[in-house]
Amino acid sequence: MTSSQPLDWRWENAVAGSVAGLATVTFSHPLDVVRTRFQVYDGRNPNLPCYRNTPHALFTIGRSEGLRGLYAGFNPAVLGSTLSWGLYFYFYNNAKQRYMGNQDKTSARIHLASAAEAGGLVCLSTNPVWVVKTRLQLQTPHHQGRPYSGFTDAFKTILRDEGWRALYKGLLPGLFLVTHGAIQFTVYEELRKIIIEFKHKENSSTGKTSDLLTTIDYATLGASSKLVAILATYPFQVIRSRLQQRPNTYGVLRYADSGHALEKTARLEGFKGFYGGFTANLLKTLPAASITFIAYENVLNLLKKIKMKD
Structure with a gap:
């Protein structure tokens, strides 16, 4: 995620x-x-079913549904996440190079615009995968009607019974969630620059020669930037998940559109309804964000070293 990267390094960004x-x-x-x-x-x-809290939910799902329940929707999650991150880093760095032009330094405006563009393109590309993932995750032993047998069956059934539009349920709040990535990457890049500048000054005064970031730095940057983005955008995630639910056995949707989901959630559940699952989300995403950026930065550095040797 350096400020200036040769154009032919973009594929390394996608792989990382x-x-x-x-x-x-x-x-x-x-x-x-x-x-x-x-x-x-x-x-x-x-x-x-009703769960009291995150530990109770994990225990209940594990006891009643086993490992298969805890990893429901895993295949589309792997596909969607791998595609999303690969495309995101590729589109992000591609956009950043384009917006920079002949400039030597980036700015918060360039980071924001690059992240927003990348997020929008990824959202349009991967929304069908997230619809399938959400429906498989919500499929419990109490499910009414014929359950999906897996990713392929879910995809085909949705197309047959509901049409291709159903694969783009939740697209609008998903596009609003583009701000999540924009916020996260902007905060990450700006904090990263601050830490590098601080290390450079510190090393200059002590005579050290290296100002490279460490794994701990990447973990802290990833978690900090993710927390800011979560707090700002979480309600959009809730609305998207609610829109992506499977219709009941009569083909009736619980929420007609984003406006209906927003109004119904606010009226029946209040502010709390927009932050359902927030604790589980923090437990999932903060360590995950750290792991993501540790893996990304280290894989990217490794690929660059290999390319330089060639």
């Missing part, structure tokens, strides 16, 4: 992002299942 996304999903998926179920639970859905 994909590896980072895969590591993140494998580590955190059970918490993602819990988060999704809390996000859509409104006390009125007979398909979903």
Whole structure:
């Protein structure tokens, strides 16, 4: 994520992002299942059991559904995350190079615009995968009607029974969630510059020659930037998950559109309804963000060293 990168390094960004996304999903998926179920639970859905808190949800799912329940929707999650991170880092660095032009330094404006553009393109590319993932995660032993047998079956069934539009349920709040990535990357880049400048000054005064960031620095930067983004955008995640639910056995949707989901959630559940699953989300995303950026930066540095040797 350096301020100036040769254009032919963009594929390394995509590879590093994909590896980072895969590591993140494998580590955190059970918490993602819990988060999704809390996000859509409104006390009125007979398909979903009531959980007291995150530990109770993990224990209950593990006891009643086993490892398969804790990793429900894992395949689309891996596919979606790998695609999302790979495409995101590729689009982000591509946009940053374009916005920089002949400039030597980046700015907060360039980081923000690059992250927003990348997020929008990724959202349009991967929304169908997230719809399938959400529905598989919400599929419990109490589910009414024929359950999906897996990713392929879910995808085909949605297309057959609901049409291609159903694969883009939650797209609008998903596009609003572009601000999440924009906020996260802007905060990450700005904090990164501050730490590098601080280390450079400190090393100059002590006579040291290296001002490279460490794994701890990457972990701290990843978690800090993620926390800021979560606080600002979490309600959009809740609305998106609610829109992506499967219709009931009569084909009736619980929420007609984003406006209906927003109004119904506010009226029946209040402010608290927009932060369902927030604890599970923090437990999932803060360590995951650290792992993602540790993996990304280290894989990227490794690929650069290999390329320089060639």
